[in-house]
Amino acid sequence: MTDLAVDQPDKGRRLxxxxxxxxxxxxxxxxxxxxxxxxxxxxxNLWAHREIMYTxxxxxxxxxxxxxxxxxxxxxxxxxxTLLIFVVVFSNxxxxxxxxxxxxxxxxxxxxxxxxxxxxxxxxxxxxxxLLTNKxxxxxxxxxxxxxxxxxxxxxxxxxxxxxxxxxLLFVIFGRAPKLATIWVPLFMVVEVVFAAGIxxxxxxxxxxxxxxxxxxxxxxxxxxxITPVIWxxxxxxxxxxxxxxxxxxxxxxGGVWVNLQAVYGFFNPLGPIINSVRQTMLLGHNPSLWPLTxxxxxxxxxxxxxxxIFKRYEVNFADIA
Amino acid sequence: xxxLPNGSIEVEHVWKKFRSDKTVPRFYDQVTRLTxxxxxxxxxxxxxxxxxxxxxxxxxESLALIGINGSGKxxxxxxxxxxxxxxxxxxxxxxxxxxLLSVTSGLHxxxxxxxxIFLYGAVLGMGRExxxxxxxxxxDFAELNDAIDRQVKFYSLGMQMRLGFSIAAFLExxxxxxxEVLAVGDxxxxxxxxxxxxxxxxxxxxxxxxxxxxxxxxxxxxRAVWLSDAxxxxxxxxxxxxxxxxxxxxxxxxxxxxxxxVVEVLKAELRATDGGQLxxxxxxxxxxxxxxxxxxxxxxxxxxxxxxxxxMFVIDHQATMPEGDxxxxxxxxxxxxxxxxxxxxxxITGHPKGKKDxxxxxxxxxxxxxxxxxxxxPPEGVMALTPVxxxxxxxxx
Numbered sequence: 137m138t139d140l141a142v143d144q145p146d147k148g149r150r151l152x153x154x155x156x157x158x159x160x161x162x163x164x165x166x167x168x169x170x171x172x173x174x175x176x177x178x179x180x181n182l183w184a185h186r187e188i189m190y191t192x193x194x195x196x197x198x199x200x201x202x203x204x205x206x207x208x209x210x211x212x213x214x215x216x217x218t219l220l221i222f223v224v225v226f227s228n229x230x231x232x233x234x235x236x237x238x239x240x241x242x243x244x245x246x247x248x249x250x251x252x253x254x255x256x257x258x259x260x261x262x263x264x265x266x267l268l269t270n271k272x273x274x275x276x277x278x279x280x281x282x283x284x285x286x287x288x289x290x291x292x293x294x295x296x297x298x299x300x301x302x303x304x305l306l307f308v309i310f311g312r313a314p315k316l317a318t319i320w321v322p323l324f325m326v327v328e329v330v331f332a333a334g335i336x337x338x339x340x341x342x343x344x345x346x347x348x349x350x351x352x353x354x355x356x357x358x359x360x361x362x363i364t365p366v367i368w369x370x371x372x373x374x375x376x377x378x379x380x381x382x383x384x385x386x387x388x389x390x391g392g393v394w395v396n397l398q399a400v401y402g403f404f405n406p407l408g409p410i411i412n413s414v415r416q417t418m419l420l421g422h423n424p425s426l427w428p429l430t431x432x433x434x435x436x437x438x439x440x441x442x443x444x445x446i447f448k449r450y451e452v453n454f455a456d457i458a
Numbered sequence: 459x460x461x462l463p464n465g466s467i468e469v470e471h472v473w474k475k476f477r478s479d480k481t482v483p484r485f486y487d488q489v490t491r492l493t494x495x496x497x498x499x500x501x502x503x504x505x506x507x508x509x510x511x512x513x514x515x516x517x518x519e520s521l522a523l524i525g526i527n528g529s530g531k532x533x534x535x536x537x538x539x540x541x542x543x544x545x546x547x548x549x550x551x552x553x554x555x556x557x558l559l560s561v562t563s564g565l566h567x568x569x570x571x572x573x574x575i576f577l578y579g580a581v582l583g584m585g586r587e588x589x590x591x592x593x594x595x596x597x598d599f600a601e602l603n604d605a606i607d608r609q610v611k612f613y614s615l616g617m618q619m620r621l622g623f624s625i626a627a628f629l630e631x632x633x634x635x636x637x638e639v640l641a642v643g644d645x646x647x648x649x650x651x652x653x654x655x656x657x658x659x660x661x662x663x664x665x666x667x668x669x670x671x672x673x674x675x676x677x678x679x680x681r682a683v684w685l686s687d688a689x690x691x692x693x694x695x696x697x698x699x700x701x702x703x704x705x706x707x708x709x710x711x712x713x714x715x716x717x718x719x720v721v722e723v724l725k726a727e728l729r730a731t732d733g734g735q736l737x738x739x740x741x742x743x744x745x746x747x748x749x750x751x752x753x754x755x756x757x758x759x760x761x762x763x764x765x766x767x768x769x770m771f772v773i774d775h776q777a778t779m780p781e782g783d784x785x786x787x788x789x790x791x792x793x794x795x796x797x798x799x800x801x802x803x804x805x806i807t808g809h810p811k812g813k814k815d816x817x818x819x820x821x822x823x824x825x826x827x828x829x830x831x832x833x834x835x836p837p838e839g840v841m842a843l844t845p846v847x848x849x850x851x852x853x854x855x
Contacts, residue, residue, distance in 0.1 A: 151693075153691070159510045171543060188581060276564070
């Protein structure tokens with residue numbers, strides 16, 4: 137092995153024919169390759185390759201509108217169309233009555249939720265299959281594999297930013313203005329991006345090995361909109377949920393053990409507190425509920441860490457099975 | 459572990475296995491894998507594509523990986539470029555790697571040439587500023603002119619290959635890994651690519667070149683490693699390794715030599731007319747003793763090749779083939795061969811009535827050794843595919 141290089145000055149200068157009988161049937165246990173990469177080291181490597189990510193995102197963004205006569209205008213037009221449907225459908229008063237929207241027009245109330253949700257669902261939908269759609273590159277070029285799902289998320293983010301423009305339109309239609317507390321919204325979006333990145337990384341690395349998931353994913357995503365407070369208010373999840381102990385007085389529990397169910401929900405589905413917080417700040421001008429938002433942030437970070445670890449663990453096989 | 463100087467490659471005991479059954483795991487496989495784990499009756503199906511591969515390359519050296527299809531060349535290259543990972547062993551490449559594993563896979567059909575240069579350049583590891591600086595050189599090299607603003611889907615395959623290669627040609631890595639990229643593209647561009655690869659090597663870049671085109675390997679690499687059936691069979695100076703490889707390929711093809719034609723080969727030889735050794739430029743003759751089932755008009759072909767089924771030259775002759783045993787003697791005015799191991803191939807075209815098979819399909823009938831001076835080397839970076847003219851007289855009796 138190495139001694140070849142050191143001990144023989146004429147190495148490579150003469151013909152060496154391998155004695156085939158010296159090759160064992162299996163490699164010895166001690167040289168088996170184990171793929172161990174720390175999350176921090178990979179993140180650093182990813183940062184070094186960020187330019188590739190931007191370039192791929194640029195590719196996808198350009199290709200998206202390449203042969204459309206209206207071009208990039210579609211980025212604005214399609215969310216406006218969605219919005220129009222909203223205004224028409226949800227100006228129906230019977231729908232309005234069903235939800236306590238604290239005096240906010242139902243269309244506005246829901247549209248905010250839809251915008252937050254659509255970023256997540258598109259990021260997951262496109263990012264989840266990104267390793268498959270980029271098969272050719274995956275099997276032939278070398279740079280951090282997480283560039284693919286993250287690059288897709290970047291494109292989705294860009295599209296989402298554009299699709300927030302019609303929201304301004306909606307404010308005008310209803311003769312309202314976003315409250316000052318809107319300045320908090322970018323922070324909530326960061327939490328959402330962290331959460332979406334974690335899920336997308338994990339899902340994309342699983343889909344490439346088990347293509348069945350590719351069929352299941354859209355179903356799960358379309359179910360997700362119902363367990364997330366997109367078209368219903370987050371206040372339906374009780375803040376104080378009585379577990380045990382205490383005494384019941386007139387249908388109310390006094391004392392005993394309680395749990396903030398919104399906070400628990402937030403840990404598992406950070407989107408709940410995020411959407412709620414956007415509504416609280418932008419539409420109502422309130423402070424966001426602190427506990428759910430905190431657990432949501434912790435939850436999102438956990439998703440990212442575990443998602444990234446799963447991705448890194450399975451990336452050994454990507455090129456072989458792509 | 460001492461750090462290697464930039465541009466070195468070290469491959470130590472590298473093993474790689476692939477699943478040998480289906481490429482996509484199905485639910486059924488998952489279940490059987492579980493039951494196997496419980497019962498432990500048999501091992502899951504896999505095969506080794508690389509077994510205990512060792513070699514080192516010093517900075518600035520050029521090494522070729524040769525071998526037939528499926529011998530593990532590309533897999534090894536993919537491991538070196540970290541596109542995939544080895545099952546066991548260690549693989550170290552010091553310095554910036556430029557890997558051109560496929561010329562067109564990074565190109566997006568919907569983008570134009572200009573956009574694609576930035577895309578593929580970035581994917582291969584070039585910075586944006588870097589690409590901007592080299593942009594004009596790349597377009598010039600690819601000979602694309604104003605097609606550069608056209609969408610790549612309207613390019614011919616040749617243009618796509620030229621674009622892809624040109625981007626890679628300006629990578630300036632410490633280690634350049636190239637896989638079989640010259641296979642397509644016209645002869646002029648191939649020559650240009652070889653020249654460019656030569657320049658890159660002269661500038662001190664380490665080159666690892668995978669190909670089964672032996673002419674281009676000989677033209678661009680000083681050393682070669684021959685992979686066969688997942689193992690390194692031989693390593694050393696390109697000429698020696700290539701010669702060994704050729705001999706082996708030929709032995710393989712001789713094994714294929716069965717009596718699948720209608721005409722039977724009873725005896726075949728190539729000898730010097732004066733009865734001595736076969737020497738370069740000596741007068742020589744081919745003697746074939748054959749048995750034909752019927753008399754017919756036929757074309758006789760004789761060719762000499764080095765290893766492959768592609769002959770270095772072919773001579774043919776039209777004659778009436780007699781029924782039964784007959785003899786063909788073909789006098790070669792002079793043997794245009796340098797020292798080496800060759801094989802004689804022959805074929806008789808035309809086919810018997812009611813059959814589709816030719817009288818004798820193209821096949822090696824005998825191998826021989828020629829003595830004389832070594833082959834003269836073409837200038838660096840030039841492929842030696844010179845056609846040979848051989849005058850000959852034929853006799854069928």
